[in-house]
Amino acid sequence: MVSYWLMKSEPEAYSIDDLADEKKADWDGVRNYQARNFMRDEMQVGDLVLFYHSNTKPPGVVGLCRVCKEAFPDYTAWDRTSKYFDPKASEDKPIWMMVQVEFVEKFPRVISLQELRDDPKLEGLLLTKKGQRLSVQPVERTHFQHIRKLAKK
DSSP states (O other): OOOEEEEEEOTTTSOHHHHHHHSEEEOOOOOOHHHHHIIIIIOOTTOEEEEEEOSSSSOEEEEEEEEEEEEEEOGGGGOTTSTTOOTTOOSSSOOOEEEEEEEEEEEEEEEEHHHHHHOGGGTTOGGGSTTOOOSEEEOOHHHHHHHHHHHHO
16 A cells, blocks of 8 residues: 655755656655654655655745655765764664655645645644654645645646
8 A cells, every 4th residue: 555755855955856857866864763764664665755845945845756665774874975974873783774766746836835834634734733844754645635636736
């Protein structure tokens, strides 16, 4: 059964356009245990992901990707030249994980965070809760479907 997710990226670091160009990408650099656990324990090949641009104006959902490779060690954690280097991680003891995603589509418009917050059909969406900062988070099927409809409007 397909699960639904939202993954955040700053567009200056990695954007939906970058993914569209590359077709597939390793979703590296996640350094939050809960987000790591979602990727490691719950994400499966075929799961659909809302691609969210954060730290931009306006922040919002910009497209869709799909998990195409289940969790594997995040090799950037033991690369001393990487901004995601973690001295506690090693190939023998990989603390951090990543998944690989493939491009599905870029939405014709950004569904802004404010629009998501203002939509009563999206009540309970984790992204809109105060203090919610997870870069990887689950999305209910009904919320996912509604956001896809919003993108087409």
